[in-house]
Amino acid sequence: MAYSGNQGFTRIIKASQYSWQGLCAAYRHEQAFRQEAWLCAALVPLGLWLGQDGVERALLVASVLLLPLVEILNSAIEAVVDRFGEEQHELAGRAKDMGSAAVAFAILILIAVWILVLAG
Numbered sequence: 309m310a311y312s313g314n315q316g317f318t319r320i321i322k323a324s325q326y327s328w329q330g331l332c333a334a335y336r337h338e339q340a341f342r343q344e345a346w347l348c349a350a351l352v353p354l355g356l357w358l359g360q361d362g363v364e365r366a367l368l369v370a371s372v373l374l375l376p377l378v379e380i381l382n383s384a385i386e387a388v389v390d391r392f393g394e395e396q397h398e399l400a401g402r403a404k405d406m407g408s409a410a411v412a413f414a415i416l417i418l419i420a421v422w423i424l425v426l427a428g
Contacts, residue, residue, distance in 0.1 A: 331380075334379070338383050340411075341379050341383065344376040347372070348373065348375075352369050355372060356368075367421050368421065371417055374414050374417060375411070377414075378411050378414040379411055382408060382411050385403055385404065385406075386407060
């Protein structure tokens, strides 16, 4: 069976629209994402200014951008789990806890990179 969806440049345009919709939904519905977006707005320019070379700048900026990326994935996991019901289930709780742990790791990575680069 042949793929009947969008191809070529149309596929890129559609994928970009879906990505934008996802960012807007995350900002509109997730308080943690909004906080992290504002943190990015402050820390990305600061990281570009404080980094001594391209590698340091890349590390500082990438560690900041990792946080909202992981938050979006965590929110997606939570939305899917919630979609299938609010009843307590061990696997649902485990999935949500693991998503939260991923966000915590992203925060630790951000802190560690900033300390190591700036103290270096």
